[in-house]
Amino acid sequence: QVQLVQSGAEVKKPGASVRVSCKAAGYTLTNYGISWVRQAPGQGLEWMGWITRYNGNTNHAQKFQGRVTLTTDTSTNTAYMELRSLRSDDTAVYYCAREYFSDTSMEVRFDLWGQGSLVTVSS
């Protein structure tokens, strides 16, 4: 079954770091890009960044520059998102999503999502 399986909930103190994993099942992770999206409690969706399928290049939203690192491990078919210097407003559910890119229409769509990982930042 094609799916993305994410790591479990985490509780972190302000200033700490968190790493969320996203394991691809049923397909080869690096055949697609992976985006990370977060959702604060009761709020909307916020795109954080992506890692490309081609060479592992990454791109982040400006607000996360310097705090987020996106990586993939091809040996385990797993993507990772690390967020550093955590603050209380980083409390959110973090999703990974598979990016399907059409070579003909050049459009991108997020066609497969992980189940989400709740990260709570609290002293």
Add this chain to the structure above:
Amino acid sequence: DIQLTQSPSSLSASVGDRVTITCRASQTIYSFLNWYQQEPGKAPKLLIHAASTLQSGVPSRFSGSGSGTAFTLTLNSLQAEDLATYYCQQTYSSPYTFGQGTKLEIK
């Protein structure tokens, strides 16, 4: 960054109704517009891509239209299981922004 504004922010409709949600972009995004459905407590699910293409497996009562800066998601013959929040997303340029969401309630 490209801003997406959805309207309404919430709406209530009855089973069998036709519902329309609008998404407006702050600049042209051509047809690089996707729609997602997020049921309570679940991950988002892709409904429509490239403004009007129905994702495989999505019921045909969902449809999308528009291009440039104005887009519409239409749900025909509303069903009880359509209770969810709906988001538009642009993938014309990074950052891939989302609209603020439209919460659909069933009367």
